[in-house]
Amino acid sequence: MSDSGTYQRLIELLDSTATVYKVMDHEPEGTTETVSALRGHPVSEAAKCLVLIVKVDRRVSRYVLAVVPGDRRVDLGAVRALYAARYVGFCDAATAERLAQAVPGTVLPFSFDPDLELIADPEVVAQPRLYFNAARLDRSLVMSGADYAKLAQPRIERIAGPVAE
Template identity: 50%
Template sequence: MTTYDRLIELLERSHARFRIIDHPPEGRTEPASVLRRHALSQAAKCLVVRVALGRRARRYVLAVVPGDRRLDLDRLSSIYTGTESSFATREIAERLAGSVSGSVVPFALHPDLDLVVDPDLLVHKEIFFNAARLDRSVALATDDYVSLAGPRVEVIAQRSLTGADAAPEALTRIGN
């Protein structure tokens, strides 16, 4: 059973309020959000991160932030009392997520993966994400997502350097 099949089975079995959105293959958050026709802040950007806990100890975390924000690796490391955090290698991320890069779902479906979600994503009535496929996405009621995924909710997205309402492109120019 593919990760896509597992996801859809979970959503249907739980009677979650969701819909499927077919679109041209796209794994980047901003272009996918345009194809799906929603605000970038409603996109669940899913990143697999390796948190070093000591010399040989580590934990893998599926960090989920709004699509218009960047992950704060230092904050994530601090939450786990780790020494450092870095993005997992593509090979490890795809193995743990069960899908190719750019199509990771915001559910920790592997036992070696913790799930941490930034609260700013959860303020929307509906979130959007690629459904373990680059050509298909899911729009899911946020309260159903929280109920099904059971995420740890922590502030893990970088906060704006110029105020809460700064445009993402402005932050990119600043170098954030």
């Protein structure tokens, strides 16, 4: 699915569920800190979305879409503990793009692929306003963290590391 197809799928999902959201157009940008400045909000209100590979054992690997506040890093050790895995790391770009159905920097905090498990940190769903790139570098969405949790139905787990300094 192309990025425009992923964007359209998200908008159709939001509209069909009468979810309140706002579209924001901005200069093309995929870096959380820079796009947060363009959108005019604290980085902590952004959803940072990263695709991880979780190697449970030598034969079993899973893929996880980890969503943390924009001013935080993913705690790979916390994710490894959730799965009792032997290894957790960042997924290669081609696999991440295929599973997330978006290029890096535009990954949604939603999973439209059954092979990509969605995990969000509790601080993400607690945000009154949650900002994220909408499968496009030049467009973002903002919605409440509660509405996001209701719609995306992520597994809620503490996976954010300390605030980046």
